[in-house]
Amino acid sequence: MAVLGILLIILVFAGLFLVGNYNSLIGLRNQVKNAWSQIDVQLKRRHDLIPNLIETAKGYMQHERQTFESVTQARSQALGAKSIEQKTKAEGNLSEAMGKFFLVVENYPDLKANQNFLTLQEELTSTENKISFSRQAYNDQVLFFNNKIQMFPSSIIAGMFNFTQEEFFQLEDKKEREVPKVKF
Numbered sequence: 746m747a748v749l750g751i752l753l754i755i756l757v758f759a760g761l762f763l764v765g766n767y768n769s770l771i772g773l774r775n776q777v778k779n780a781w782s783q784i785d786v787q788l789k790r791r792h793d794l795i796p797n798l799i800e801t802a803k804g805y806m807q808h809e810r811q812t813f814e815s816v817t818q819a820r821s822q823a824l825g826a827k828s829i830e831q832k833t834k835a836e837g838n839l840s841e842a843m844g845k846f847f848l849v850v851e852n853y854p855d856l857k858a859n860q861n862f863l864t865l866q867e868e869l870t871s872t873e874n875k876i877s878f879s880r881q882a883y884n885d886q887v888l889f890f891n892n893k894i895q896m897f898p899s900s901i902i903a904g905m906f907n908f909t910q911e912e913f914f915q916l917e918d919k920k921e922r923e924v925p926k927v928k929f
Contacts, residue, residue: 762898769893770890770894773889773893774890774908776886780879780886781883784880787879788823788836790875791839791869792823792824794865794869795816795839796820798866798869799816799817801856801859801862801865802846802850802856802862805855805859806849806856812846812849813846815845816842816843819835819841819843822835822838823835823838829912880914884915887912891911894910895910
């Protein structure tokens with residue numbers, strides 16, 4: 746009878762261990778999804794601001810059709826990206842196109858002084874900062890989740906229930922990683 750009681754206690758603790766680890770993995774996976782949705786919200790805001798910025802600039806920049814087209818094409822690709830890998834690459838291309846756009850804007854002092862353009866530019870800058878913060882929060886959640894599914898003993902439960910690693914949202918383009926060179 747005592748052996749049966751000890752065996753029952755061991756089974757209860759094993760069950761609690763299993764349930765606790767499983768619930769922990771579910772919670773972490775949901776935090777990763779939530780963190781990704783925060784990035785998605787900021788990317789949508791970015792994508793919504795860009796057409797307004799381009800329209801404002803078009804009146805001033807009559808001869809910059811190629812610049813407008815590259816930004817528009819990069820935005821379309823970013824909107825159509827589905828996986829994290831596709832979004833990472835598309836957002837890198839969009840950032841590069843926007844960088845070129847802002848370089849061209851430097852040649853148009855009247856545009857740089859336009860209040861509507863300045864407001865849109867400030868909103869876009871603010872959104873870029875929010876994207877950066879959201880990307881960091883997402884990558885932190887992915888790190889916690891990936892660590893949990895790789896570390897013993899939760900790796901056993903992760904394997905039993907087919908939990909798989911999540912991808913980090915990383916910069917694709919080496920140009921974005923380079924420190925800008927300042928010359929006087």
